[in-house]
Amino acid sequence: MFNNVAVAAAHARSALGCERVLIVDWDAHHGNGTQDIFWAEPDVMFFDIHRAAPFYPGSGHLEEVGAGLAEGTTINVPLPAGAGDEAYLKAFRDILAPAAAWFKPDIILVSAGFDPHWHDLALNVSYEGFGALTGFMQQLAEQHCGGRLVFVLEGGYNLESLANGTRAVLAVLAGNTVPVPDTCGIAEVQAAADFHRTAFESE
Numbered sequence: 001m002f003n004n005v006a007v008a009a010a011h012a013r014s015a016l017g018c019e020r021v022l023i024v025d026w027d028a029h030h031g032n033g034t035q036d037i038f039w040a041e042p043d044v045m046f047f048d049i050h051r052a053a054p055f056y057p058g059s060g061h062l063e064e065v066g067a068g069l070a071e072g073t074t075i076n077v078p079l080p081a082g083a084g085d086e087a088y089l090k091a092f093r094d095i096l097a098p099a100a101a102w103f104k105p106d107i108i109l110v111s112a113g114f115d116p117h118w119h120d121l122a123l124n125v126s127y128e129g130f131g132a133l134t135g136f137m138q139q140l141a142e143q144h145c146g147g148r149l150v151f152v153l154e155g156g157y158n159l160e161s162l163a164n165g166t167r168a169v170l171a172v173l174a175g176n177t178v179p180v181p182d183t184c185g186i187a188e189v190q191a192a193a194d195f196h197r198t199a200f201e202s203e
């Protein structure tokens with residue numbers, strides 16, 4: 001068995017002239033193997049957002065930050081079940097973006113699992129959410145490393161959400177409009193806002 005994203009990171013450094021590699025893992029499970037491999041490697045930053053322990057494999061606590069010279073280049077964001085698109089995007093905006101600005105990656109690799117989808121392991125991410133995350137990653141790559149961005153397919157057990165989630169990512173990479181993420185209850189709030197606006201306007 002090979003850890004594809006770790007092999008890709010090592011290849012980028014040894015053969016492609018990339019000094020610093022950022023790995024972003026949005027799979028529902030904590031990427032414990034990737035974390036172990038780069039635990040003491042300061043030139044590979046590992047950002048992992050996942051469903052919190054005791055969910056399998058039970059690792060990925062906030063306090064797991066790397067060791068030695070690499071202290072701070074492992075970043076874990078454990079989320080409760082059902083967190084949703086907005087929680088993912090907020091973590092990307094408020095934690096990943098400043099970390100990337102500090103680290104200045106030469107390339108970004110994404111461990112793209114589709115088990116955060118609500119069909120699968122209940123982190124409640126939607127297809128629009130995966131598209132929005134992809135748009136965010138594109139911006140980050142443009143900002144820091146000339147758009148060098150690679151997606152590696154990771155988990156996903158429900159074949160329907162695996163297929164549609166992959167499609168949502170590819171659609172954004174192919175240049176389609178970045179979708180607006182699905183926020184719990186947002187449709188209801190919008191309907192209420194529209195209702196009230198109509199009522200005021202008709203007075």
Ligand SMILES: [Zn+2]
Pocket residue numbers: 027028029113115155156
């Ligand atoms: Zn997974």
